[in-house]
Amino acid sequence: MIQRLLRLILENNKTEDLEMLKVENLVVNYGVIQALKGISFEVNEGEVIALIGANGAGKTTTLQTISGMLSPNSGKVLLNDVDITTIPGHKIVSMGMAHVPEGRRVFPGLTVLENLKMGAYTRSNKTEIAKTLEQVYESFPRLKERQNQLAGTLSGGEQQMLAMGRALMSNPKIVLMDEPSMGLSPIYVDEIFKIIQSISDAGTTVLLVEQNAKKALAIADRAYVLETGNVVLSGDAKDLLNDDSIKKAYLGE
Amino acid sequence: MSLLEVSSLGISFGGLRAVDEFNLNIEKGELYGLIGPNGAGKTTVFNMLTGIYKPTDGKIFLDGKDITGKKTADINKAGIARTFQNIRLFGDQSVLDNVKIGLHNSFEYGTGTGILRLPKYFSVEKEMDKKALEILSVFGLDKEADVLASNLPYGKQRQLEIARALATNPSLLLLDEPAAGMNPNETKDLMNTIALIRKEFGVTILLIEHDMKLVSGICEKLTVLNFGRVLSQGETSTVLNDPEVIKAYLGE
Amino acid sequence: MAAMKNLNKSTQKLLTTIGIIIVLYLVVTIMEATGNLSSLMGGLMVPVCAFSLVAVGLNLCVGYLGELSLGHAGFMCVGAFTSAFFSKVFMNTIPDVPRFILAFIIGTAMAALFGFLIAIPVLRLSGDYLAIVTLAFGEIIKNVINTLYVGIDGNGIHFSIKDMLSLGMEPGGQVIVNGAQGVTGTPRQSTFLISVILLIVVLILTYNFVHSRTGRAVQAIRDNQIAAETVGLPITKYKLIAFTLSAAIAGLGGVLFAHNISSLQATTNTFGYNMSIMILVYVVLGGIGNFRGSVIATAVLYLLPELLRGMQNYRMLIYSVVLIVLMLFNWAPGILKWREKHGFTAAAVTQKFGKKKKEVQ
Amino acid sequence: GNSGNSTGSDNVDTSGELVWKIGGIGPVTGGAAQYGQGVENAIQLAVDEINAEGGINGYQIAFNFQDDEADAQKAVNAYNTLKDWGMQILEGTVTSGSCAAVSAETNNDRIFQLTPSASSTSVTEGNDNTFQICFSDPNQGTVSADYIADNNLGTKIGVIYDSSDPYSSGVYQNFALEAQAKGLEIVATESFTQDNKTDFTTQLNKCKSAGADLLFLPFYYQEGSVVLTQADQIGYDPVMFGVDGFDGLLGVENFDVSLAEGVYLLTPFAADATDDATKSFVSSYEEKFGGTPNQFAADAYDGVYILKEAIEAAGLTPDASNEEICDALIAQIQQVNYNGLTGENMTWNDAGEVSKAPKAVIIKDGGYVSAE
Amino acid sequence: MGFLTYLINGLSLGSVYAIIALGYTMVYGIAKMLNFAHGDVIMIGAYLVFMTMTGSGMPVVVSIVISIICCTALGMLIEKVAYKPLRKATNLAVLITAIGVSYFLQNMALLIFGSNPISFTSVITWQGITLAGGQLKITGVTIITIITCLIIMVALMWFVKNTKPGQAMRAVSEDRDAATLMGINVNGTISLTFAIGSGLAAIAGALLCSSYPVLTPYTGSMPGIKAFTAAVFGGIGSIPGALIGGLLLGIIENLAKAYISSQLADAIVFAVLIIVLLVKPTGILGKQTKEKV
Ligand SMILES: Nc1ncnc2c1ncn2[C@@H]1O[C@H](COP(=O)(O)OP(=O)(O)OP(=O)(O)O)[C@@H](O)[C@H]1O
Ligand SMILES: Nc1ncnc2c1ncn2[C@@H]1O[C@H](COP(=O)(O)OP(=O)(O)OP(=O)(O)O)[C@@H](O)[C@H]1O
């Protein structure tokens, strides 16, 4: 355990091109349905990685397996070289991972503010938390306006903002985002990608699942394309943006 | 006479005026878009149109009939069907059964007939199956008729929800963000489907959407909501070039 | 066609269930004819069928209507007492067979009536609130029956909810329902054959119901009430139909039960919440929405304590342990996964697994 | 703790020799377990004694006791289990509701049945093969009212009874009938149920404010101990009159017996009676099972000896068919005159009822004293 | 005067219901399960107090502490063995297992302690207060029970609102998966909830049997059901609701006995419950959670 921690600390101190997250041969079944058929990829520290693919390709399943909400049938997930495949989800969070889940999953009976505080559950420094809260409110002024409203009564887009804000409250080193722009108005979609960019600029690693492939690829460093449970294509995001097959299949051009 | 006439509609939640002085006229056969920033009150308008919320002010007329404050089921019978922003399927039932439930009011036989399997049961069920598959095939879902609805991928669930709504044989179809969670190609397919169902089923459509490609691609008229009030209303191209709309909603 | 195959699959399941019941019936009958059936087993057949019926009724409510009822013993109680009352009153005036048939009709109809009346207020509630209200109704029925005195004499029928004295009967009058002492001397007309026929008929009818237009609507309401409303389903009507039907089936079980035993009392164990909960145990163990499972679970769990009689004082302790273990074996996701891996899966199990996320309560 | 665990198969004679197969039924689990366990233990005690002395007519007794959880259907199941075992005579069941269901069966199968404690008339009505050792409900109700009237124990009577219990409501009904006949004034009739037996203060308060100077309490000692405690708490001190269910009160572990001072009860049996029979019964019971035997146990113990006497008088042997045994015992038990723990000169009529004088006793200095 | 007497009787019965209901509602509110074995843990707690206090002559406080510790351990053990494996199954499955556990505890107690009733010595020796010149008496047990209820209620509310584990409980009660994503140990939180609930059961057992001095293996089951009813009455999941529900249930029960019919008191109580729920479908203090569409 101590060794692991030591390693974690050591790894964290290194900087360039470090493999932060590594997924090896992941296979996940739902009953008889095989949702992931052995996918592998890696995310380096500080990168923004986009995961794109059609409906049902297995993007959500991938993110859920990484953050420990699902356990894979086989394969491995490594976070900073630590095998987290069998580590329970809540411990993964305290290792610095946050997850903006599909479908938002805000706590409907808690207020906006309580939801945000819940996001900082793993942290204890009150002043730091307050600082992060201010930053979140800055990014999402609507949340501040509504801080005492029950989250369950927020509009769809407002809930999406809350889910994002809540994940950021844990001050994560890596954040997984499942379609963060879904249901947001155009002006806010631009805004959200700016926010992702700034999160990344602040040094946080991002694994981004998006249907809005164009925007995602625009801010991503690299990208992987999933198709029915397999990685079918990967590469530099800018290259993919110009790839004809990608254009045809995912950019609607 | 317009198909849908809404005048001075308003609702409050506690101190929050979610929708205020909302007016809308939709002609038969139109494809109408309702857009606006997050939390502007679009879904709330849908909820009032379908009787899920009771409006505090205003009136709603469908085909000249006052349906304000009516029960949801009665409003559906009067001719309004809808989909939901957060998908609401009958998850534990097959795709086919989801559509057959939509057909519930168009095909009649009594509970007793069903329990005792009188001849009418067989004939009506057969017709229902036929009709349901017909609707499903419009969406290319007929091959998945057997699958449990909750096991469909997200995009297909959205389509199934539309199919189910159509099965109730509405004159007005409300779609709440039908393209959410779809990639541009899928959205393109959806646009075609929407155009197709308007033609095939002769329905008038009112939709909420944030995907501007879809909105500008198929909507003929638009209403923009902002803070619960109408910001702009009219032909799609005019509205989308309205500087107010650009400022509040579209961004540069 | 895919849809037809699906239909056939569940029809097949129904047919095999019926087949199994018929085979078991024949086996038991042959054993009895050849003197190989123990009295214990022989005596258990009718109660098992009666409780199976109640479990099927409750499963209709829990599995298809999606509402938890903790008061089904109350409907069984209504069916049992009204039919026993009827049979006793007309013991000497109507011949056996028509009287028995009428008893079934009356008991079932009364249970249905109670189900209907209770459903009107109850169905406005949901979840545990509904559960507690059904529990409350069951307890009210039990309490009232315990203080109910009904007698018959030359002047007709007398009622009281105080005591026998207040009936004010002529000498020679007959007390039929005697408060906590219940009804004794009901004619014992339930036979295994009748029970099996009823069970099969009910299984077929419930199957038909579930796969009919109304049944589909009921399930739609269970899955998503708001969506059901927006496709134009009259929620209250279908909830009422399903609940009433469910109560009627429980009442039918009650009639069968009452005419198999000559002494009927409404106690906590026989018709109180304990029994309601016991029946719920049958339903959940057998699989929510799985009628065959209900029948099997009822048979297993009802027979188990009887077969454990050899364990003497440890009997009920062992029973409770078996119950817990069976529940874990049938429901724990971890164990289900393990079973899948090692091939311990019946078709029913995979079906349950697929539904594991569904929360009925 | 106590546990009568030497039932059933232990006692079945495996050598193939003929034995008397006597069965018993009662609740040994569930809320009424204490009554069933007392009966089971006491029968076991008597059977062991008799077997040690050479059995009945030279044949040993095999005893098998089955649990019914005080549930009529379970009792029938228990009965069928015993039938499969080969039971010839049934001593049971303990509770009235179950007993009525089982009597219908034994009557049909022609098996002789003697119940230690099921007191309702529905047990014996129409069943010529069923006999009671305990007083019947009418008997107790009537005798109680008579006793109260004759001895002027009280003028204004309050009644609290268990309206969910056949025994309690049966005794109450007959008491009320006789009280009316004797001109006793019942000023308050209160009840409780098995689901509602935590708190009697309201019932007690109502009796108190109705001015009742005597409380008639026809139910079991478990609730009895609570009623006495709570009456004391509210400072209400009328004459308390229990029936045979109150027997056992002094045996409740840790019960403050001073609360029971002056309580009348109808009992045929007192665990601290000084006669040799009682003393030896109580001491062997305590030695073997722990805990003080109650009246149920005493009735059950007597039952075995009554059976012995009747069988011996009829000269039966175990090879007789059940029907023969049944018929012979029906005839013979009406000739028996038995002196046991629970009564002197006990005799039976053809309705199955016992005739033994219920003794009113009063609790004094933590012990029973004959009230006469 | 009569009315006041009955009211006080009701209050004292209600306080016992309330203290049991607090445990019920706590577990329900967070683990979303009806722990039907709760009443039986209460019974075990009462036996432990009896054995240590009356049997071994320990001081009241010591024996209650021992009982709390044992019940807490028992609660956690039950949770681990019987409920935890079903965490992802339907709530109904856990409900049934809880029933199995309830049978188990009853029959275990039957084997260990026997079926004979025990007269429980009150843990409260204080006689209480007398008012109106001796006409009205409030027993010490009643007063102590109500005070204990209030203390527990306030402590629980404070705990849930202001501590980290309390915060975790709220999150778990809302959405377990999302709670995991916040870094909350869902299993640990639910175990803790059971531990607290079972610890409360020990206290409830001691006070229940002090008011109702008969102890058998089945002592806990009926008050358990009543307390469940009380918890629903007050709005299940709501901590102050449990207190109010318990007290009201006791009062209604006693007034029904006093003024309507003691034979039909059960029926009347349940009828009132139904009427209240029809007027207020989530109980007196229950949160009205209308789904946003
Ligand atoms: N709980 C489940 N049970 C059964 N099958 C499931 C379940 N969840 C997902 N699947 C199936 O697994 C496959 C992958 O699903 P996943 O949700 O990971 O896709 P996705 O790429 O996130 O799609 P989308 O863009 O629609 O969100 C799909 O075929 C889906 O139907
Ligand atoms: N039941 C409710 N209680 C309180 N506030 C509500 C309720 N329903 C909606 N609101 C508020 O009303 C406003 C309008 O919500 P609505 O869901 O209609 O927005 P919308 O236009 O559909 O937004 P989006 O595009 O994000 O879905 C929001 O600010 C929301 O928080």
Ligand SMILES: [Mg+2]
């Ligand atoms: Mg997804």
Ligand SMILES: [Mg+2]
């Ligand atoms: Mg919306």
